[in-house]
Amino acid sequence: MIDKLSTDVAIIGGGIVGSAAALFLRRFGLSVVLLERGLCGAAASGVNYGGVRTQGRAVSQLPLALRARQIWSRLSHYIGIDGEYLQSGHLKIARSEADMASLEAYADVVREHGLDLALSSGAAFRRAYPWAGAQAIGGSFCAEDGHANPRLVSPAFARAARAAGARVLEQCNITEVAHTGSGFVLGDGRSVEVSSRWLLNCAGAWSLDIARRFGDSAPLTTINPGMAVTEAVPHFMDVNVGVEGGGIYGRQTARGNCVMGGSRGAPNGTLYATPTAKAIGELCQRMAELFPALAHAHVIRFWSGVEGSLPDHQPVIGPSPGTPNLIHAFGFCGAGFQTGPAVGELLAELVHHGRCGIDLEPFALSRFTEVPSLITP
Ligand SMILES: Cc1cc2nc3c(=O)[nH]c(=O)nc-3n(C[C@H](O)[C@H](O)[C@H](O)COP(=O)(O)OP(=O)(O)OC[C@H]3O[C@@H](n4cnc5c(N)ncnc54)[C@H](O)[C@@H]3O)c2cc1C
Known part of the structure; x- marks a missing residue:
């Protein structure tokens, strides 16, 4: 009936x-x-x-992202749980002088739209983020960004x-x-x-x-971001991390597991997608380079998903x-x-x-x- x-x-x-x-x-x-x-x-x-970040968004999306931030900051009021939402801050890492210049230019543009970013490089950057791999030369930090458990x-x-x-x-x-x-x-x-x-x-x-x-x-197409999570390791990083130019991003949960993203899986005709061997290899290599503390960590799960892109x-x-x-x-x-x-x-x-x-x-x-x-x- x-x-x-x-x-x-x-x-x-x-x-x-x-x-x-x-x-x-x-x-x-x-x-x-x-x-x-x-x-x-x-x-x-x-x-x-689970990235909850405004840094890096196109200027046209900032009003939307900043409005979302207001909801995130009162999440339990709306949905009754905190969803492991943490305003950990988001660090975008530069791996070259050109990356650093790009981060500086972005910070200048978004300041007038209400997004405050703190840039650091050289010794100051190393002191603040001693866990970052040797390729990192500086970065841009957004204190109000964070992450949550989707x-x-x-x-x-x-x-x-x-x-x-x-x-x-x-x-x-x-x-x-x-x-x-x-x-x-x-x-x-x-x-x-x-x-x-x-x-x-x-x-x-x-x-x-x-x-x-x-x-x-x-002209909607689909993308399949590749994801991985490591075993729990001793705490070494307390911010959500991305890199200028993309390719790898990561965060550490309260339990110590590190959630990593980068590379692409492949569609499999379902609501999800398959993490390919190539994507897994790329992700593990980039992870070990950017986060030396994870060079010998076991990855306990790989996955991917289906996202619409324009x-x-x-x-x-x-x-x-x-x-x-x-x-x-x-x-x-x-x-x-x-x-x-x-x-x-x-x-x-x-x-x-x-x-x-x-x-x-x-x-x-x-x-x-x-x-x-x-x-x-
Ligand atoms: C692996 C991965 C990592 C990502 N990382 C981030 C991140 O860190 N930060 C961030 O902001 N965003 C991230 N995204 C993007 C984010 O997850 C999506 O933009 C967002 O979840 C889209 O939400 P949605 O409700 O539009 O779509 P969905 O969550 O896909 O929901 C759409 C729903 O529609 C249902 N549906 C479709 N057709 C029908 C039908 N005919 N009848 C009934 N139901 C139907 C589907 O079953 C599905 O549940 C990531 C995406 C992926 C895949």
């Missing part, structure tokens, strides 16, 4: 973005059905590195949305979705049919499957150009764990107020598409 539900807002995708949107919509008093084909927070939102945080957003009154349906793969003229009808072709006034497409790397049903498109490294956040009351939010290019809570809040504001407090122009889908004619109700 098909369960027929009617709601103000239907959300496809129970990652951190869809789940946060559900939570904030409930705070505005709107009825919400959150539809997730697996388990909420189990895809990219649950397997990511396995705890992302499902907790969905739990908080449910506790706030959202209907959360897991193991519910939305295969049917249509605009009826006055709203949307969607279902899994099996047990659920949902009618809604609004539809939020928060389906992560799979969002084009939904967008295309409405004639919307974007050519200009900006997400799509905003209304469909052609279908009223359809809003897309996808293509976070490796940054959506940090920004996700704020994206959810913005989506809720767009639905409730018809506008939100951040300029979404850089994230408009229309930057990729011809604007189709509006569907007439």
